[in-house]
Amino acid sequence: MSLNNQKNKESIGYKFVTKEKLDRHFEITNRKKYGELKYKEGRNSIFIKIPFKLDENIASLAGLMPDGSLIKDLMRVYFHQKKDIAKIYLFRDIIIKKFNLKNKVFIRERQGTFDAYTNSQTLARFFYHILGFSKSDEQMRIPRWIFGSPWSVKIAYLREAFAMEGTILKSLNEIRFITKDKDFVLDIQKLLKNLNITPTVNKRIGGTPPTIQYRLSIYGKDNFEKFKEIGFSYEFHKERFNKLLEKRGIK
Numbered sequence: 001m002s003l004n005n006q007k008n009k010e011s012i013g014y015k016f017v018t019k020e021k022l023d024r025h026f027e028i029t030n031r032k033k034y035g036e037l038k039y040k041e042g043r044n045s046i047f048i049k050i051p052f053k054l055d056e057n058i059a060s061l062a063g064l065m066p067d068g069s070l071i072k073d074l075m076r077v078y079f080h081q082k083k084d085i086a087k088i089y090l091f092r093d094i095i096i097k098k099f100n101l102k103n104k105v106f107i108r109e110r111q112g113t114f115d116a117y118t119n120s121q122t123l124a125r126f127f128y129h130i131l132g133f134s135k136s137d138e139q140m141r142i143p144r145w146i147f148g149s150p151w152s153v154k155i156a157y158l159r160e161a162f163a164m165e166g167t168i169l170k171s172l173n174e175i176r177f178i179t180k181d182k183d184f185v186l187d188i189q190k191l192l193k194n195l196n197i198t199p200t201v202n203k204r205i206g207g208t209p210p211t212i213q214y215r216l217s218i219y220g221k222d223n224f225e226k227f228k229e230i231g232f233s234y235e236f237h238k239e240r241f242n243k244l245l246e247k248r249g250i251k
Contacts, residue, residue: 016051042121047100056156063160069136074124078117142187172244175218185214
């Protein structure tokens, strides 16, 4: 790592959301340690510390959103998962912890897929207007604040994003990330480059039915060694990544 990158890793501070920004979208009432936020037409309040810290938990939540959704009328926050059910509980636990929800987070199973959702216009509006999460009818993007956040926040985001959309080839020579959203894959490429990892991006036809997709690929021992700091949280990917590292002689 270069001296400049080491300094950037150590010196960038957390981003905070100020009361002034929150006032543009919500009614705020002080409640001891927390501010109670309510969207003008919403019934279910959220309770947060103000200023609101954009930390690793919020970055992890953002990283889960490729498998989540803000319903386009901004009345519900929704997340689904098939391969790693632990992510359902991670999603639920983060929003309860960080937003002190009083309304229920529902979890249901349908045909082998688990869903978690909560009906809160205030929370959905907070995700959209404050955190920069995309609505269901918009292209997925990395929230802009991630790029100016500490190294650990970028790592937290990428770890969950790769848990959602990443894989490792059986040949153990490529880490791959696939999405239908061009701007999103370019965001991922940019963020990885911030961490000194140099991926390539190519357009392809894939999926069922076949559609245009964008494939981000990470190759090479140097990149794999740097990717260790991100890693994989899904057990299958974790085991395969360990095999990749072993094959390359990376400890």
